[in-house]
Amino acid sequence: xxxxxxxxxxxxxxxxxxxxxxxxxxxxxxxxxxxxxxxxxxxxxxxxxxxxxxxxxxxxxxxxxxxxxxxxxxxxxxxxxxxxxxxxxxxxxxxxxxxxxxxxxxxxxxxxxxxxxxxxxxxxxxxxxxxxxxxxxxxxxxxxxxxxxxxxxxxxxxxxxxxxxxxxxxxxxxxxxxxxxxxxxxxxxxxxxxxxxxxxxxxxxxxxxxxxxxxxxxxxxxxxxxxxxxxxxxxxxxxxxxxxxxxxxxxxxxxxxxxx
Numbered sequence: 209x210x211x212x213x214x215x216x217x218x219x220x221x222x223x224x225x226x227x228x229x230x231x232x233x234x235x236x237x238x239x240x241x242x243x244x245x246x247x248x249x250x251x252x253x254x255x256x257x258x259x260x261x262x263x264x265x266x267x268x269x270x271x272x273x274x275x276x277x278x279x280x281x282x283x284x285x286x287x288x289x290x291x292x293x294x295x296x297x298x299x300x301x302x303x304x305x306x307x308x309x310x311x312x313x314x315x316x317x318x319x320x321x322x323x324x325x326x327x328x329x330x331x332x333x334x335x336x337x338x339x340x341x342x343x344x345x346x347x348x349x350x351x352x353x354x355x356x357x358x359x360x361x362x363x364x365x366x367x368x369x370x371x372x373x374x375x376x377x378x379x380x381x382x383x384x385x386x387x388x389x390x391x392x393x394x395x396x397x398x399x400x401x402x403x404x405x406x407x408x409x410x411x412x413x414x415x416x417x418x419x420x421x422x423x424x425x426x427x428x429x430x431x432x433x434x435x436x437x438x439x440x441x442x443x444x445x446x447x448x449x450x451x452x453x454x455x456x457x458x459x460x461x462x463x464x465x466x467x468x
Contacts, residue, residue: 209240212247220257221288227252228284235277245270245277252280257287290361306366312338312456313401314449317345317374317383319417320408321441324349328359329442330406335363337449342369343377343403345417374417377403383424385413386448388438390427398452399425400459406445 215226227248234240240248249270253263266283269276316339321327327349334342342351349356351364377383382402390396405421407413413421421427430439430447439447 209244212244212251215248216251220255224252224255224257224284225288225290228281228288231277231284232281235274235281249280252284262287309335309366310338311340312453314339314452314456315341315343315403316445316449317343317372317377317403317405317417318348319345319374319405319414321348321406323409324353324356325359326409326440326442327351327353328356328361328364330445331356331360331363331367331369333442333446333449335366337446337453339367339449342367343372344369345414346371346373374405374414374420377420379423381424383421385418385421385427386429386444387413387418387421387427388429390429393428393430393448393451396428397425398455400456404428404448404452406441409441 210226215223218226230240230248231245234245249266252258253266258266262283266280269279269283272279314337316330316334318327318330321330321344327344328351331342331351344351351357351360351369357364382399383405384396384399384402385405385407387405387407402425405413405417407417418427428448430444432439
């Protein structure tokens, strides 16, 4: 249990996040004594990040007892612009604990993706689906662009990445491209270790990157049933990553690996 002094030493956003988490834990059954919760409440309502309405509502929530503690938690989420899923694994200080990730030898190559929203969205899905590393072609949107960071929900910090030209990917690494005209996603033989190329929003995978994929594992496609001829690249990437990781997990569970 963190002392009030320790909580007060945290950065403002981390401090509010931790205080909210304490009330969530108390609601969930963690035993905190009443004086400690009252001190947490007093510290929370003294924070500059809170509006007057936030403070008044939180005081009201606290007076309602245990059921109100959950309301305090959700109000701190709202104040920080975050969502419950972002708090699933945190350190004692309330920061994201990236060490909790299960990482596989799956990498992505972003081939001239121009939209920072798409880049950020792909990072968020990649963090969830166990991607080890993301390579980014020069000319793509910067993952550190403010819009990328906002869409990624901080996962740019949790997934290793680097700028790299496709020609620098070693020949001994299996490579395949997510592109129209490839093998159906359900029939594709995903590698345990490899790189998937994701092409630009306008023109798809570049000729050079396609050539690299065709010399290796080739192309994979997502079957579509609508009138529209394409899927947003970040949505398509999520579909592919989910298939890739599920195939890997099921294969290794049969060998007695990855058992919880």
